[in-house]
Amino acid sequence: MDIWFLIEIILAGLAGGGLYALAALAFVIVYKATRVVNLAIGEMLMIGAYTFFGLSTGLSWPVWLAIPGAVIASALIGGLIERIAIRPMLGEPPISVFMVTVGLSSILVGVVELAWGADSHRLIEFMPRNPIVLGEAFIAPKVFYGFLMALALTLAVLLLFRFWRGGVALRATASDQGAAYAMGIAVPRVFSLSWVAGAAIAAVAGIVVGSIGGLSPTMGIFGLSVLVVVIVGGLDSIAGALVGGLLIGVVESLAGGYLGGEYKLLTTFVVLVVVLMVRPYGLFGTRDIERL
Amino acid sequence: MRIGTAKQTYAADQALFDSVTQRAWVGVLVLALVAFPFVADGYWLYLACLVAINIASATGLNILTGYTGLVSLGQAAFMGIGAYTVAVLEQRLGTPAILNLLIGGTVAMLGGVLVGIPSLRVKGLYLAIATIAASFIVHFLFANLGVTGGTSGMSVPPAKIFGLSLDTSFRIYWLVVPVTALMLLGAANLFRTRIGRAFIAIRDRDISAEVLGIPLLRYKLLSFALSSFYAGVAGGLWAYFFRVVTPESFPLQMSIFFLAAIIVGGMGTILGAILGATFMTMVPEFLKLVVGWTSLGADSLQLVAPIRIIVFGVLIVGFLVFEPHGLAEMWRRVRRFFHLWPFKH
Amino acid sequence: MRTPGQVLLKNNNDGTGDRVDSSAGDPILRVDGITLAFGGVKALNQVGFSVAPGSITTLIGPNGAGKTSLFNTISGFYKPNAGSIHVAGRDITHLAPPARAKLGLARSFQNIALFRGMTVLDNIKLGRHVHLRTNVFDALFYLGRARREELALREDIERRIVDFLEIDHIRHASVASLPYGLQKRVELARALAMQPTVLMLDEPVAGMNREETEDMARFILDLRAEWGITVLMVEHDMGMVMDLSDHVVVLNFGQVIADGTPAQVQADPEVIRAYLGAGDVADLRRRLRAEAA
Numbered sequence: 001m002d003i004w005f006l007i008e009i010i011l012a013g014l015a016g017g018g019l020y021a022l023a024a025l026a027f028v029i030v031y032k033a034t035r036v037v038n039l040a041i042g043e044m045l046m047i048g049a050y051t052f053f054g055l056s057t058g059l060s061w062p063v064w065l066a067i068p069g070a071v072i073a074s075a076l077i078g079g080l081i082e083r084i085a086i087r088p089m090l091g092e093p094p095i096s097v098f099m100v101t102v103g104l105s106s107i108l109v110g111v112v113e114l115a116w117g118a119d120s121h122r123l124i125e126f127m128p129r130n131p132i133v134l135g136e137a138f139i140a141p142k143v144f145y146g147f148l149m150a151l152a153l154t155l156a157v158l159l160l161f162r163f164w165r166g167g168v169a170l171r172a173t174a175s176d177q178g179a180a181y182a183m184g185i186a187v188p189r190v191f192s193l194s195w196v197a198g199a200a201i202a203a204v205a206g207i208v209v210g211s212i213g214g215l216s217p218t219m220g221i222f223g224l225s226v227l228v229v230v231i232v233g234g235l236d237s238i239a240g241a242l243v244g245g246l247l248i249g250v251v252e253s254l255a256g257g258y259l260g261g262e263y264k265l266l267t268t269f270v271v272l273v274v275v276l277m278v279r280p281y282g283l284f285g286t287r288d289i290e291r292l
Numbered sequence: 293m294r295i296g297t298a299k300q301t302y303a304a305d306q307a308l309f310d311s312v313t314q315r316a317w318v319g320v321l322v323l324a325l326v327a328f329p330f331v332a333d334g335y336w337l338y339l340a341c342l343v344a345i346n347i348a349s350a351t352g353l354n355i356l357t358g359y360t361g362l363v364s365l366g367q368a369a370f371m372g373i374g375a376y377t378v379a380v381l382e383q384r385l386g387t388p389a390i391l392n393l394l395i396g397g398t399v400a401m402l403g404g405v406l407v408g409i410p411s412l413r414v415k416g417l418y419l420a421i422a423t424i425a426a427s428f429i430v431h432f433l434f435a436n437l438g439v440t441g442g443t444s445g446m447s448v449p450p451a452k453i454f455g456l457s458l459d460t461s462f463r464i465y466w467l468v469v470p471v472t473a474l475m476l477l478g479a480a481n482l483f484r485t486r487i488g489r490a491f492i493a494i495r496d497r498d499i500s501a502e503v504l505g506i507p508l509l510r511y512k513l514l515s516f517a518l519s520s521f522y523a524g525v526a527g528g529l530w531a532y533f534f535r536v537v538t539p540e541s542f543p544l545q546m547s548i549f550f551l552a553a554i555i556v557g558g559m560g561t562i563l564g565a566i567l568g569a570t571f572m573t574m575v576p577e578f579l580k581l582v583v584g585w586t587s588l589g590a591d592s593l594q595l596v597a598p599i600r601i602i603v604f605g606v607l608i609v610g611f612l613v614f615e616p617h618g619l620a621e622m623w624r625r626v627r628r629f630f631h632l633w634p635f636k637h
Numbered sequence: 638m639r640t641p642g643q644v645l646l647k648n649n650n651d652g653t654g655d656r657v658d659s660s661a662g663d664p665i666l667r668v669d670g671i672t673l674a675f676g677g678v679k680a681l682n683q684v685g686f687s688v689a690p691g692s693i694t695t696l697i698g699p700n701g702a703g704k705t706s707l708f709n710t711i712s713g714f715y716k717p718n719a720g721s722i723h724v725a726g727r728d729i730t731h732l733a734p735p736a737r738a739k740l741g742l743a744r745s746f747q748n749i750a751l752f753r754g755m756t757v758l759d760n761i762k763l764g765r766h767v768h769l770r771t772n773v774f775d776a777l778f779y780l781g782r783a784r785r786e787e788l789a790l791r792e793d794i795e796r797r798i799v800d801f802l803e804i805d806h807i808r809h810a811s812v813a814s815l816p817y818g819l820q821k822r823v824e825l826a827r828a829l830a831m832q833p834t835v836l837m838l839d840e841p842v843a844g845m846n847r848e849e850t851e852d853m854a855r856f857i858l859d860l861r862a863e864w865g866i867t868v869l870m871v872e873h874d875m876g877m878v879m880d881l882s883d884h885v886v887v888l889n890f891g892q893v894i895a896d897g898t899p900a901q902v903q904a905d906p907e908v909i910r911a912y913l914g915a916g917d918v919a920d921l922r923r924r925l926r927a928e929a930a
Contacts (some may be wrong), residue, residue: 103608
């Protein structure tokens with residue numbers, strides 16, 4: 001058993017897991033604030049990646065401008081989505097809102113395909129090229145720097161959440177909407193904020209994922225793995241998103257390395273089924289209590 | 293209130309078509325369906341068969357999701373099971389088509405029951421996500437099991453009824469449409485009995501349903517069984533219709549299509565499945581026409597695919613936001629208007 | 638129509654039941670030492686009482702005393718940590734709710750639990766579910782057994798329930814469109830369709846005006862007289878409790894603090910202190926003014 005192969009796989013898994021964690025963070029922020037299970041999370045990543053593509057390759061903006069530009073554009077799109085499609089569904093059964101996000105994912109895929117075609121594209125290279133070596137384990141540079149970006153953003157978000165007024169408002173609304181309203185928190189504004197923030201975070205994740213794997217209108221499939229991450233971690237748990245992300249990243253990487261590429265998604269879904277049976281609220285999620 | 297519809301017996305009150313006008317319209321419909329293949333060209337026959345197959349599958353999903361409230365994104369996977377079963381039986385054994393359809397339905401039903409087993413503990417959205425997982429696992433099996441021909445799939449010999457090969461749209465129409473009609477009738481009957489009522493009770497308030505005497509797990513599994521049986525038969529018809537089955541024939545997108553069909557049509561009504569499936573099948577065709585008219589040149593056809601995807605999404609979001617009870621509700625409003633006319637209330 | 642005393646339904650485990658004469662002494666429902674704890678909180682603590690067949694027994698007590706929890710435990714929704722429940726001499730403590738329904742245990746709910754996607758008639762028909770025999774294949778085919786059973790059911794419900802509860806004018810209405818009072822009546826109708834031996838009513842007149850309350854009281858008395866059903870109810874309306882009940886059980890903080898006839902319970906000092914209240918308003922005002930000074 002090649003130990004360095006194993007270490008490489010685990011490291012790659014952790015790095016990939018970092019991206020999952022970031023995307024899961026975006027998902028959890030939206031869920032915590034609005035109780036919406038956003039199946040379009042993968043497509044929101046895609047939008048971030050494609051807007052970056054459009055700005056950096058299409059409009060030839062420099063990278064240091066294109067990244068914030070893409071993030072802002074995605075954030076605005078996220079806010080727009082919330083206003084137009086999610087806000088009107090306030091009070092509707094959760095499954096209806098879930099289906100709205102399914103519809104949204106279709107719309108986003110269609111728009112992207114219309115604007116940029118169905119073929120894959122490559123993103124402009126903006127990360128350092130030299131491979132990272134740890135002992136005898138080799139990590140692809142994009143994967144490593146992508147992980148660093150994910151880590152940096154995650155820390156920033158966690159700090160914001162903890163100390164910024166908006167973050168506190170988000171947490172309050174997540175706990176008890178009625179009480180938050182009573183305390184003077186503009187709950188509708190918090191809803192918008194959560195979607196804006198979620199879209200922005202997803203955009204960054206999307207840019208990294210696009211840099212590593214290229215762009216295509218089917219990129220959104222990433223979202224399915226993110227779904228597994230949040231189920232494993234707990235839909236409303238930030239800690240769960242982070243731990244779950246790393247965990248699923250490693251599991252997928254192990255499956256890919258030892259069983260073969262086509263087993264990655266299968267393994268992820270088998271994990272999902274097991275978790276749903278054994279511990280449906282995930283590692284850190286809060287239980288729903290049914291009242292008669 | 294509808295005028296002139298007072299009934300004198302309970303039997304008349306509970307009939308499926310409870311007025312002379314309704315029965316007349318049904319008669320007209322039957323005549324139209326019988327006459328259709330003789331007057332329609334290949335393209336419309338193809339569409340009619342496709343619509344019928346989609347109606348059959350949508351009705352199955354409606355039983356599970358619309359009436360019992362168990363959201364499933366696995367309908368395509370169950371169709372695939374039915375399709376592959378029929379393909380294997382027809383190719384390897386040459387057993388009669390009707391038998392193959394029944395066996396295909398039964399195998400799909402077993403799959404459905406398996407997926408439904410966790411439904412007591414796993415509820416709502418978690419169940420929906422579990423069905424996504426199940427659908428991927430099934431897809432993986434299709435692509436990797438030897439008997440299913442791997443990624444290149446299987447070709448399906450045509451169905452044979454009394455020695456006649458159903459290898460044209462005209463011929464297969466006579467298999468697809470009556471089977472679909474029977475399935476619709478079965479579903480409509482179901483909801484006139486205690487079984488159907490139990491499903492609705494589970495959807496509306498499952499805890500109270502249990503206290504009233506409905507064993508939850510048994511009925512949830514029954515709902516899964518019925519809906520996946522329907523999916524399996526629809527998948528079998530699909531296999532006989534398209535004559536080729538591959539792992540990519542039944543993607544997650546198709547499950548989403550069926551869920552969208554019952555949302556757009558109206559969940560929890562038989563008419564809803566019919567309207568929704570018809571509408572969602574015809575929309576891409578309609579779009580092709582529109583895109584063909586408005587833009588000129590060969591690349592306009594390139595746009596059809598993404599526009600279709602956008603329209604699909606817009607329909608889902610639009611109906612959920614503006615008309616959550618679907619086309620069936622819109623139809624009811626039109627009917628009410630005509631019943632009451634010239635009165636307003 | 639059954640006569641009081643001839644109330645027991647013996648379950649033959651094949652969907653049919655026999656009427657068996659009860660000897661006057663056996664309780665039709667017996668609750669023994671029921672303890673129910675949620676985490677560290679004891680919702681019910683050693684609760685025990687008996688309900689005589691054909692009687693109207695009422696559970697009273699302040700909010701949070703555990704009345705609905707007790708109902709939920711008897712229904713089978715909560716599993717007690719200790720104790721037992723017997724219906725017609727049979728231990729049902731470990732039976733699942735559907736099995737309890739089959740034995741003739743029916744209930745209505747505090748917050749109306751009608752099925753909003755169905756009409757009034759369908760809701761009532763659903764009550765009979767556990768006693769019907771149609772299976773899936775009968776249902777899909779419909780003509781034949783399913784149709785016969787449905788028509789017989791419809792006739793029975795119309796004659797015995799719809800007329801009795803005076804809801805014939807709304808039989809095809811969707812329950813979601815009905816006013817509160819009528820919804821409660823439909824819920825009662827559904828419980829009656831279950832062919833119950835013991836009918837548990839959770840606050841049957843909550844939120845009703847004087848007229849609706851009197852109608853409901855009349856229905857409950859008729860239930861006992863015409864149907865031979867034993868009624869166990871939770872109520873806050875003291876007028877109704879004292880006028881209708883044969884037997885009153887008082888709960889406070891999950892414990893039984895009194896058990897007897899309405900007159901006995903009304904005079905019990907602990908009940909008065911915990912729930913009913915004593916003294917007159919003028920006395921109270923004097924005391925308050927004295928404290929404020």
